[in-house]
Amino acid sequence: MPAPGVPAVLSAGNVDAATLIHAQVYQASKTGDYHPLGAVSKDLIDSFGVRMVTAVLAGYGDKLNADPEIYQEFSRVLRAAMDYALAHPEEAFNAVGKEYNIEPGFYDAWFSSYSEFPVLLSKDDMKAIQVLWDKCAELGLLTDVPVVERDRRWQQLRTKMKIAGINAIVLMGNDLWNGMGMINFRYLMQVGSYMGAVGLFPIEGDPVLWIGPEHMGRPYWRTLSEQEWVTDIRDRKGWSVVAAEIRDRKLDRGKIGYAVFSNTLSSAAILEGDKRSLNREFPNCAIVDASHMLTEMRLIKSEVEIDMLREAGRCARIALDAFIENARPGLTERELFSEVLKAQIVAGAEPNLHLFMSSGPVEHPVDEMWHLLHASEQPFAPVGRMLEQGDVVITEYHTKYAGYRCHTEFSAYLGPKAPDQLRRIWDVSVECLEASKEALTAGRSFQEAWRMIRRPAEKAGLDYVELGWHGMGLDSPVFPTVVYPEGRGSPAGNGAGTEDWELQEGMTMGNNIDLHDPSWKRDVGLMLADFMVVRPGRAECLVDVPTELPQVG
Template identity: 25%
Template sequence: MVIAVNEIAPSDAMFPADEYRDRIGKTRMKMAESNADVLLIDCVEHMVYLFGYAPPAAIYQAVLLPLDGEPVGVVRALDASMFREQSWVRDVVLFADHEDPVAVLSAEVKRRGWSKAQFAIELDSHFLPVRRFMQLQAALPDVSFIDFSQVLWEMRLIKSEREISMMREVSRIADAGMMAAVEAAGEGVSERDCAAALYASVIREGADSMRSALISAGARSDSLHGRLGAHLLRRGDVLHVESIPLYRGYGARLMRSSVIGGPPPDLARAAEIMLAAQEAQFAAMRPGRRASDVDAIVRDSIVEAGLRKTYENFTGYTLGFIGLPKTSDFTRAFLPGSDWLLEEGMVFHMYTYAAGIAFSDTVLITRSGSERLTKTERKLFVR
């Protein structure tokens, strides 16, 4: 079933029409460079970026963008009203739950005369697994498929002014959640109570109803991605909190550690070294700097101070819009071999951990340096 939604303006658009036009124009330039006639978009991040629509991940949905002409949405009928609220796309094919979305999409490709076209697809999309791709190939035997992987991920690295405004807002929410968790902590308090305080705060402040925190305490405080437990805080415990709310899909991240009753001297010293190393790293972050040089500032300082024998993880990675099933974006990451340059408009989660404590912030690359978007005081908190 094909419907026109020309008369319906999206009431919940994330960005104005001119921003979408600019993104579509840049995307079509990349399509032309690849000799693609049509681009198949099914990755959530890029559905949002180009068309404004954030589909649920339950059932396959996609948008077809031709090199010339209007895009075509292939949308679950149950989500039609949400599509109209969010997307500027005017041409929509709806399918019922008993229909196979790939079969519907393939039939629409043939109906529009694209059955022998050059099709760009993102082979790195979580929504195009091998079986689904093989199904597309079987249904469209005369289509030539072109790998469009990483193109839009790279395009999204440089944030627009409107996107930066979103990042500022979600950073504000992350700060509020962090302080709510820290202020809830104390002897006899469950780590779950700290998580509840954070979640309540970020939801009140405007966060999406998604995962908003990673919290662990006591002997598990260095389990940065550990499952939330029911540990009751005791004197000497470390409470690890990572505030990770989303605001309309855009995420900020922020880590702080709190010590119940106060830190021993060695932990206080570790915190001072880690915070100083990060401050030096932030100061070095500016357009044109090589990522490996920025990375080495924290990595080398922590190892040389004896806080860790080895340092295998990133010291930072890309932030922006993130959609399920992904939880992090490593299009750019800070490692010893990272031979890429920082550019104005990039946003990163910069972090370090050692000795059972962790610190991190959301950092924007500006024209002349960097700006810390998360504003929570940089210290080892005592509760």
């Protein structure tokens, strides 16, 4: 119902109660006919400790950038006028009331009882905005990256294209690596699909997305209602349709780029059939790999992206609490697995089967070999084995929010008291975790960081499967990744050639701490990790994993 009609409906007795705007509250308070049930603004202050931001002054980005001094001066003058009005209320309220035919008493009531108009953004305002964001995210209302972030990315990529002489980039996505084959669509269009897609990103004009078979677009493409980044969405009908669109836009003159998935463990993953189709359709164009442009752009996360990762971290902690609560003798590994996955989804995360798990007895015959140094991937997890007293359970999982992935590793011992050797491994793991928070800071060299992280393990004489970090965001693992010692694993995973490179603020890392003591047991270890944002001074942790080893049973 429109706000002006609410008092009349309330007076007529057609409703029992109603929310009134400030001017209506003022008029109602004068009649004595109404009884206030509550003051929303006061209730919010009591609940969250700050006054909520109910209105903002906003401007268009291009106009702000063109002449920021005008906006700054406007804000200064407006704040000065507000300060004068509050210092001389009788003069100001009478003058404004006379000008706009409003009782001066309303202004007095508004400033003393209803709200305030600070003009300038304060630390409390920032806190209030963050509270609102967090609560909306918890309710599942914020699952998309805002359009202003789209504009930033599109402008940055088009600048790179202009320098490289590329007229258009053809995006090709699929379900490789548990859905990470769609990262470029996530990054440029806020679109994900396990069925794959083809996209056209031109140097000018609107992009086009070809996604899914025709029947998935009936009665409309769901993708249209789930994001605001792209509006030209069509069903896939083969490369001839894509090529025709490129020719119609006269983009087939010069270079055409393509962008596909890759990470530290997989080279650029373009399907041979797709590459042949591009070369066949555009024999006179230079077809070049532009994937690296997007990889470079994703290296440093914006604060908007980090907000999405914080939400993934919130879901990760909820899933971790479910792991700790349900890791009990008598449950099967499958039941524990399902509780952790359920907790992620209920918390607001996208369904994601990057959930590794292994369980088994710490004490077992020496002629048996158990897989308890690192959690197992699918299809080896989960299994139907019943968890038992004396087991250790280790897990690694990624929670995904708006496509952004947060990494967590953790362990639990099923019994009232873990063996001393196992608790020693845990204590050293915690030391490595604390060292990681100090090491993953802006300006520190990669080599200095990995040495800091590994020092507690080396001092204790422990070995590791992984010990370091891997870059992560929409995809994983990506540069920079250092989890292996020199000479082990691929150069992309052991830091070879990057010793003097420096960490930069805004890099986001999945921490990896997977320790064991081969002098005690060669097949039993523990896993512990948080998700970290590189910051000055100390890394920001997004999961806040506990530092006590759960000993349950």
